[in-house]
Amino acid sequence: MNEILIEGKRLRLRRANVTDLNYIMTLQFTPENLKFIVPFNREYHHAIIASDGSEKLDVIVEEIDTGLAAGYFMLRKMDSPCVEFTHVIIGRKGLGYGREALNLLLKWAFEIKDFHRVWIDCKDYNKIALHLYESLGFVREGFLREYLLTNGVYENLIVLGMLDREYFSTD
Known part of the structure; x- marks a missing residue:
């Protein structure tokens, strides 16, 4: 059975199961997504799915x-109390799903799970994602210079966060 975390008008967020592994791996390794993330292997995701979900x-x-x-x-x-959102990957682009899904995830994190802070990091050249995160109320908290080595090139990360009081002040 698929554990539903939260539903919106068009989308639902649900806990992944083993039948989703191929989809997750395909999304990670699609070139338009891969340039913005550090992928994890199938075994890593399988372990997350098989876990009780209390850590990842x-x-x-x-x-x-x-x-x-x-x-x-x-x-x-x-x-x-401070959950990290990582691997924010939308497979059906151009439909507003990124904004809608992140709004649902924020609602779940703050209103249902009662987290104090959520944070995310983003490569500094991922302008579309940075714009989306900031438009949702994420605040730039830090800049990690030459933090990731990707294909022989060091890349910068921007750390963004949102506190519970910031989330609730936007209602």
Whole structure:
């Protein structure tokens, strides 16, 4: 059975299961997504899915009307008051699903799970994602210079965060 975390008008977020592994791996290694993330192997995701979800969680973004997967998120540090959103990947681009899914994830994190802070990092050249995160209320908290080595090139990361009081002040 698929554990539903939260539903919106068009999308639902649900806990990933083993039948989602191929989808997750395909999304990670699609060239337009891969340049913005550090992928994890199938075994890593399988371990997350098989776990109780108290530390890490793979989440599938799913269309309510069709039941089709539209993206996936990975959450880490679920056992602390400050959860990390990572691998924010939308497979069905150009439909506003990124904004809608992140709004649902923020609602789930703050209103249902009662996290104090959520944070995300983003490569500094991922302008579309940075614009989306900041438009949702994420605040730039830091800049990690030459933090990741990708294909022989060091890349910068921008760390963004949102506190519970910031989330609730936007209602």
